[in-house]
Amino acid sequence: MTIYDIAKEAEVSGSTVSRVMNGKAGVNRETREKVQALLDKYHFFANETARGLVNQSPRMMGILIADIRNTHYSDGAYLIAQECARYGYCSLIFNTGDDDASKVEYLRILSARRVDGIAMIGSTYQCDAVRDAVSLYFPDKPVAIANGYLDMPHAYGVLADEESGIFSCVKLLQEKGKRRIVYVTGTDTPSNRNKLAGYEKGMRLLYGMEPEVWQAGGAGYQEGYGTTRRILTESKGVDAVIYAVDLLAAGGIRAVLDSGLRIPTDIALVGVDNSRYAYVTTPKLTSLDTKLSDLSLTCARVLVNAVSHEDGAKRMVVFSSIVERETT
């Protein structure tokens, strides 16, 4: 069914139906009611594909995310999609993984769909491959990144102050009387490099010690468990561990427990993200809340504004805070 079927039955032209559907003025009261009655009768709604074509805008945003199964990211995707929906935009969500080739490929697909704007969630999108693909496929459409930044005229970045956030974690542990803090890294992303920098700075400035960094070789529970067991046996005098993400820390908690040590007396643990894992573990995990929710929401607003040509700050930061629970 099309507007013309409605038009025929209402004995008016297609333009009139279109006008009624879009609530435009200049339609006779009776005509409008007659048309509206038919619209209601058939539950007819205009074909958005056709509207997208003529309006040169599909009213659709693209959301790029490494993996929606990761709660940390799905929270962001949820908020951005909800916020965009409030303004009448649908969201095309793509799981790109971390490899450059597929990030670029999905940007291409989004450009073929001529989406109105793009949101990318995670610092993994702050890289040259994405930068190049954006300037190639989206030379002038707005692009917003949650926890990342690209220096382009139409790109907006909302960042977490991870470096100073982790620095405060080191400080907290120092105040708790901890003497030797070790750091466990996750995957290699700009975000994780910032966290690492915060830790290193903390060790040098606060402790005057050389940092001790362990590569987990992943960001899951198992990696956290395995790495922590290694730390416990191979490294002497460790009484605190900071993990790049909560799930690593969750594995760490179990490793410490299995070693018969007490938390936080013998060893204190800190995670990052303040995710749902943080309160499910026993003991509950102290975690740095990097405020991804605020980040995502801001990101969505910036994006929607940019799409409607209202300018805003190109780069902003959201401050993180430590949520203390039972592991410190």
Added chain:
Amino acid sequence: MTIYDIAKEAEVSGSTVSRVMNGKAGVNRETREKVQALLDKYHFFANETARGLVNQSPRMMGILIADIRNTHYSDGAYLIAQECARYGYCSLIFNTGDDDASKVEYLRILSARRVDGIAMIGSTYQCDAVRDAVSLYFPDKPVAIANGYLDMPHAYGVLADEESGIFSCVKLLQEKGKRRIVYVTGTDTPSNRNKLAGYEKGMRLLYGMEPEVWQAGGAGYQEGYGTTRRILTESKGVDAVIYAVDLLAAGGIRAVLDSGLRIPTDIALVGVDNSRYAYVTTPKLTSLDTKLSDLSLTCARVLVNAVSHEDGAKRMVVFSSIVERETT
């Protein structure tokens, strides 16, 4: 840029460019190469909105999900989106929540976009409101439900055998020597009613006892914690608890621990879904794996098949299995 810009520069017609882009036969080798060179030069890809219009198919699926932040669902959404992507379909993912009005509204939006098919994740979509909306907005497009079923000619359901799954949980606990099992429900969905039925059947058939059901009034950690504390103080002789979902059980674990009881000696706990929460808790949670991954994957395949008019079974079930960990 459009195909005509390419056509002009290549000194051919738009049709020829279209033919080259779609890899159709019947184009002179040299012409094809000339056009392809330009396509590459400008990184040009056809406007999918226009293609969608003329092809009467946007090559897009709609995915309805209550809340993508729930890992249980996001796993499903991920798998379905990936599988559809393999066949060239984008996915429009909507978080509908549990209320009927917004489920209907999102179905309307999807119908306005004329999506090729719909996947719904969760038994919450097995209800009259959705049934009516589907027959109204999608009288002939394929609809697949992961863990639900609607009796319509173009609807496909992939179900979990939750009832017998929970029944086996009761059996397992009986074999472990437990004498009094209590059940904690979650929200009111067809799926949760099936689980409850399995528990009730188990108690009557296996124990010859009346079931004892506690309403958690939610499906989160806090509700699990609170309800379990109440059970522990108000109900006598309970030595096993089955929870409708893992997160409730996670709260339950902590409640039992806080009461100074031992798991599983004094009290055994079982969750459902075998989610990531199940192995993050201490002790790790025994959980009924309802195979949502298999369910979703099957769902996606069924959907893609149906879209390409290849018929398949209308209703199938995936069998669940218990993953034993440390709480039984």
Added chain:
DNA sequence: TTGTAGGCGTTATCAG
């Protein structure tokens, strides 16, 4: 207030 005509960017049909 209403209708006609043209165009949005493709694809498909049909001549040549």
Added chain:
DNA sequence: CTGATAACGCCTACAA
């Protein structure tokens, strides 16, 4: 093998 031409369904000048 190639090019007009007419859809696809809608919106918007412009004209009446």
